Amino acid sequence: MDLHLREDAGDIAAAMRRVVDRGWFILGPECEAFEAEFAAACHVSHAVGVGNGTDALALALKGLGIGAGDEVVTSPLSAAFSALAIQLAGARPVFADIDPDRLTIAPDAVEAAIGLQTAALLPVHLYGQPADNMRLKAIADRHGLAFIEDCCQAHLATCEGVPVGTLGHAGAFSFYPTKNLGALGDGGAVTTNDAVLAARIRRLRNGGQSDKYKHVEPGVNSRLDELQASILRARLPHLRAWTDQRRALAGRYRSALVNQRDSALDMSKRTVPSLAVPPELDRGHVYHLFPVRARARDELQRHLAQRGIETLIHYPIPIPRQLAMAAERPAVCPVADEVCDRILSLPLHPGLTEGDVEFVAEAVAAFAHQWSA
Numbered sequence: 001m002d003l004h005l006r007e008d009a010g011d012i013a014a015a016m017r018r019v020v021d022r023g024w025f026i027l028g029p030e031c032e033a034f035e036a037e038f039a040a041a042c043h044v045s046h047a048v049g050v051g052n053g054t055d056a057l058a059l060a061l062k063g064l065g066i067g068a069g070d071e072v073v074t075s076p077l078s079a080a081f082s083a084l085a086i087q088l089a090g091a092r093p094v095f096a097d098i099d100p101d102r103l104t105i106a107p108d109a110v111e112a113a114i115g116l117q118t119a120a121l122l123p124v125h126l127y128g129q130p131a132d133n134m135r136l137k138a139i140a141d142r143h144g145l146a147f148i149e150d151c152c153q154a155h156l157a158t159c160e161g162v163p164v165g166t167l168g169h170a171g172a173f174s175f176y177p178t179k180n181l182g183a184l185g186d187g188g189a190v191t192t193n194d195a196v197l198a199a200r201i202r203r204l205r206n207g208g209q210s211d212k213y214k215h216v217e218p219g220v221n222s223r224l225d226e227l228q229a230s231i232l233r234a235r236l237p238h239l240r241a242w243t244d245q246r247r248a249l250a251g252r253y254r255s256a257l258v259n260q261r262d263s264a265l266d267m268s269k270r271t272v273p274s275l276a277v278p279p280e281l282d283r284g285h286v287y288h289l290f291p292v293r294a295r296a297r298d299e300l301q302r303h304l305a306q307r308g309i310e311t312l313i314h315y316p317i318p319i320p321r322q323l324a325m326a327a328e329r330p331a332v333c334p335v336a337d338e339v340c341d342r343i344l345s346l347p348l349h350p351g352l353t354e355g356d357v358e359f360v361a362e363a364v365a366a367f368a369h370q371w372s373a
């Protein structure tokens with residue numbers, strides 16, 4: 001990962017200068033303009049800038065009146081912040097196991113997890129791959145549940161042609177620096193087509209104030225500041241090209257590693273340890289990450305490190321196994337458990353060249369052959 005500025009450096013410097021010269025740093029014209037520009041990019045009527053992606057999720061839940069006594073069904077495989085946001089809103093996360101190919105919550109597992117307390121469904125579009133939105137939304141509708149999408153890794157992604165964060169009640173985005181659209185600090189946004197919900201979240205993010213010094217409900221302090229908003233405005237025009245580059249690099253990985261392809265988790269049943277490359281199940285995938293699965297994951301990571309290739313594990317521990325979840329309803333998620341032991345994210349960001357990807361893919365392929373021999 002390389003977070004140094006590239007073609008956006010000049011625009012970012014100019015944007016920061018503009019904000020500093022204006023001398024207006026919180027809830028000003030940059031945040032307002034970014035909200036309109038981001039909403040347009042997401043094909044949604046409203047975007048509300050908040051402090052980070054976790055708050056975007058929590059405020060979407062709170063804005064919909066979900067809190068104490070409610071359960072929210074979500075994925076065991078994600079950044080733990082997805083589930084922490086549910087706790088932050090005062091509700092309880094309930095985990096439904098993932099689909100072994102898509103790695104997002106499995107509709108059948110969701111059905112089984114729904115109970116009398118269930119108030120919302122919160123799928124995560126993990127690694128840039130949209131969850132099975134159409135089936136999940138149908139389940140939410142059938143049970144009268146709110147539908148809130150964790151889009152923190154899925155800026156500009158679509159599911160069956162429909163932009164993520166537009167199908168249900170709300171979408172939550174993060175602008176953490178490593179995300180597909182990143183600030184130079186923390187930031188987040190809620191997207192929604194519901195004007196009433198947008199207005200309530202605007203109020204909640206600013207201390208629950210209806211007017212200055214008039215706090216009509218218990219809100220929080222979670223605002224997208226002017227500097228970060230100006231930086232995001234400078235970067236947003238590049239996002240389409242960066243997304244295309246991510247998709248091109250992922251395609252390169254896939255064609256280089258295709259001989260090792262094994263889409264299911266059946267590796268344990270095979271006599272030869274192999275490598276699973278993620279299948280592209282929807283052309284709206286935006287490749288926040290490119291995770292492969294290997295039975296000898298730790299050896300693969302060491303093999304790549306010896307060649308100067310940095311990899312990361314997203315994620316080493318299923319969320320329900322985190323101590324922070326000890327008080328929640330026990331979860332049985334064998335697919336997520338197995339994925340956490342095998343998954344490894346290969347380098348992928350728009351600053352890489354196709355040559356970089358070939359170099360990594362060759363190192364991965366060499367390892368896979370060695371382990372298959």
Ligand SMILES: *Cc1c(COP(=O)(O)O)cnc(C)c1O
Nearest residue numbers: 052053054079081082152174176
């Ligand atoms: C990054 C991330 C979050 C949290 O976003 P922050 O801005 O770091 O609070 C939540 N869910 C997922 C899937 C993420 O990747």
